[in-house]
Amino acid sequence: xxxxxxxxxxxxxxxxxxxxxxxxxxxxxxxxxxxxxxxxxxxxxxxxxxxxxxxxxxxxxxxxxxxxxxxxxxxxxxxxxxxxxxxxxxxxxxxxxxxxxxxxxxxxxxxxxxxxxxxxxxxxxxxxxxxxxxxxxxxxxxxxxxxxxxxxxxxxxxxxxxxxxxxxxxxxxxxxxxxxxxxxxxxxxxxxxxxxxxxxxxxxxxxxxxxxxxxxxxxxx
Numbered sequence: 001x002x003x004x005x006x007x008x009x010x011x012x013x014x015x016x017x018x019x020x021x022x023x024x025x026x027x028x029x030x031x032x033x034x035x036x037x038x039x040x041x042x043x044x045x046x047x048x049x050x051x052x053x054x055x056x057x058x059x060x061x062x063x064x065x066x067x068x069x070x071x072x073x074x075x076x077x078x079x080x081x082x083x084x085x086x087x088x089x090x091x092x093x094x095x096x097x098x099x100x101x102x103x104x105x106x107x108x109x110x111x112x113x114x115x116x117x118x119x120x121x122x123x124x125x126x127x128x129x130x131x132x133x134x135x136x137x138x139x140x141x142x143x144x145x146x147x148x149x150x151x152x153x154x155x156x157x158x159x160x161x162x163x164x165x166x167x168x169x170x171x172x173x174x175x176x177x178x179x180x181x182x183x184x185x186x187x188x189x190x191x192x193x194x195x196x197x198x199x200x201x202x203x204x205x206x207x208x209x210x211x212x213x214x215x216x217x218x219x220x221x
Contacts, residue, residue: 020068022040032114036058095173098173156204169199
């Protein structure tokens with residue numbers, strides 16, 4: 001049974017989410033430094049005082065905007081790696097999900113780079129730094145688990161271990177994402193296909209993912 005308190009919490013969470021979405025529009029348009037709480041309030045259709053019922057400052061809004069995004073990403077990834085399917089299929093889908101997110105980052109590249117810049121300057125226990133540490137710890141563990149699963153099943157073969165493999169895959173994906181955000185390249189389906197083939201050729205010898213996430217032998221040239 002839904003109580004009045006439950007309804008209040010749901011309404012508050014929904015309103016908070018709406019304000020975060022409004023803040024994303026303002027930050028994306030003006031950048032963090034030039035954005036103001038007044039603009040966020042106007043974008044969200046509320047008074048400035050109402051914004052402070054949910055957030056303590058502009059920095060708090062900016063932090064929570066990215067923290068909520070990171071948590072949503074982690075939830076999606078956790079659901080993906082828990083699927084009852086092959087390790088090859090899981091890794092194929094993880095890379096596809098990265099490209100989907102990269103397209104979103106391209107549209108909000110300036111804002112994403114500002115978050116990274118704040119994280120780089122943040123104190124060790126600051127929310128920016130802690131959020132990224134949480135994200136990368138989870139990403140690394142997920143990749144290590146998938147790679148280990150693939151090794152046990154005979155799908156993957158490692159020379160340097162799954163931890164190194166996960167680190168190298170993340171480094172490659174981050175590098176592409178950064179170039180995409182800076183408009184140095186435009187990630188598309190061709191990039192995605194080539195990246196998958198390269199990764200799977202390293203992990204499986206002369207193999208690559210097929211449309212259904214399985215692998216097939218590729219003749220040496």
